[in-house]
Amino acid sequence: MSETTIALLGQPNSGKSTLFNGLTGSRQHVGNWPGKTVESKRGAFNRQGDTYHVVDLPGTYSLSANSEEEIVTRNFIAGGQADLICILADASQLERSLFMLADYAGIQVPAVLILNMMDVCDAQGKKIDTEGLERELGIPVIPMVAADKKRYDDFYEVLEKRCAKASLLKEDGLSTLYAEELGVNFEKVKKLLPEKGIGIYSVDWLTTKLLEKDALAISVVREVIDTAAFDQLQVELGGIQDGNLRSADCKFQWIEKLMKGNVVNTGQRVKRSRFDRAATSKRWGKPIAIGMIVLGLVVSMLIGMPLMGLFGALISGISAPLSSWLLSIGTAPFIVSLLCNAVLTAVSFALQMASYVFGISLVFGFMEDIGYMARISYTFDNTMAKLGLQGKAIMPFLVSFGCNIGGVTGTRVIDSWGQRVMTMALSWAVPCASTWGVVGLVSGTFFGSQAVFVILSLFAVAFLHMYVTYKIFGRSLNKEAERTGLIMELPPYHKPHWKSLFGSVFNKMGNVLKRALLIIITISVVFWLLAYTPDGNVQSSIIYRIGTFIEPVTLRFGLPWQLFMAFAASAMGKEAALGVMASLFNTDGIWSAIEGSSVVNTAVLSTSLMSVVSKPEALAFLFAFFFNIPCLMALSATAQESHSMKWTLRIAGYYIGMALVMAAIAYHVGLLIF
């Protein structure tokens, strides 16, 4: 009959609590460590007539006195309450979980190393030579699956043999590294300490902790050595820089050596392919990324266009019989026109827009899913530098491709206010899903197969626009020139997860469709009402009078008044432009329906657009629309995130001005081309 106290030590998620529960079952008590908010878990179990008390120490990464958990853990071990320390490490990621073991080396309390999650390790094809590890470490090494109580036998055997009680973790390998790497500093500090260490701490362990400027180690030493020696120690420590990094380096080297000799990874190691090397190289990365984006846009069009045609035809097919039927049952022509022109056209537009969003989401979602998208961010980092931005600004930009509001709120990752506002201003130029939808629809209608060139030119000008924006606002906003380094986790290439990819694409398409239907139908009905007159003469409508009044000015930007109205409405939400166009270019259908002389056909809209709007005007509209402010919600998010209405309005004014200037330029270029 004997009583033994064992303590479970390890980093969070190493399986300590699972083992604790497995060992103690219901015989456990949960409370707090005295005077601390850190949870204390104690329990017990009997084995072969002996009682074992188990203490589940707080999960910590090391024994430094940096946190309350680490202090509690270290004080418990130093207090001599434990007979045996069980150090847990995750065998499936051994290299990352042996730091605690390295930090423990030099503490003279018997220990065992428990390699948890051996099942995962085996599945990974890793072979761990536990006997080799035992020889090098001088302590028992027990492979285990903490979640499987049937596999605790090796652990119980070690406890019963009591051999563990006398096993101290060897520190000679680490001590050699400390002496080599920390050199004179290590030797000078070591000489000032008692040769045999203090209490459970070896002299090398204490020396290293002092070099790390560990507060607890300093107080332990202060109580033991004389004042003169302590003063000398203070002088020595004062001249040491990065002691924690240098000692940690030694621990990592020790772990690496331990792994090399005792762990064989028979699993397939992922090597970087030639493509990946090129895709992330300074020379080829950017051309490949641009090529992939262009290809992505072309494929998006190829996917989206047939769907757009299908939905357009479907709505037209419904529209004619529906309006005939409504007229035949005596529905007022006014209502028929409202439903079949304003509402059905809006539905048609929303569906066609969502079709293009489907194409673009599928293609770029695919790139993300196979792991390529992160490489684009990696490759374009120095572009961020040229814009005077931190590399992490790429995150809100990429989010803006889906939604500008998300992009604006995503700028919270930027620390400095100036850079944050600058990033917001630039993220407005990134086209969101709705912008792509409208651009795809309008450019497809006017430019057919040449639409892809129009889209590419918009994309290229967007980069130029961002650069000009930076030049204009950079001086005031971006005074901090300092850029910090970034480390990126590039996911390995893998096959796409089709189910989740399509799930996400349909989800996005559904969101866009819902929003588009709401906005387009609302705007369409509002403009339809503004264009309505009882006598059927559109020229006496309010909107016509306003439009023709402002047209002399709008034509300077290449925009007929209807397109200017669409541009202005797009500031509320990009989809609103389609609502305006659905109403203002559908007047023939409206009036003939009102007169009851013909059935309504939404297909007439395309023809109407093509006959009323010239290609240069359409090009001007696309540029004005593309570079307009994203939407009112994005504007509100910018004001909220920047805490500056002044800067929000300044950026908004700049965007509207630039959009009109670019529309004028595009119009004149269009006149030369078409």
Add this chain to the structure above:
Amino acid sequence: MLIKLLDYLQDGQVHSIEELAELSYKDVDSIRSELEYLERQGYIRKVSLQNGCNHNCCGCHGCDQPVSNMTMWEVVK
């Protein structure tokens, strides 16, 4: 090596874990454990788009975007 790694990261550029592993003749797992150490010591910190997000969405679809899960660390000291 940790000091060299930090020095290397002071250039203000972006580096991938694979690139750092190749430069230091180590494997990716070693670099990951070193980065974890630097993160715990406060030399680098994880950048996440979810930071500060109170899910008071107001039309923001930020968390719907796949890139919102992108993992990045930045050097802080």
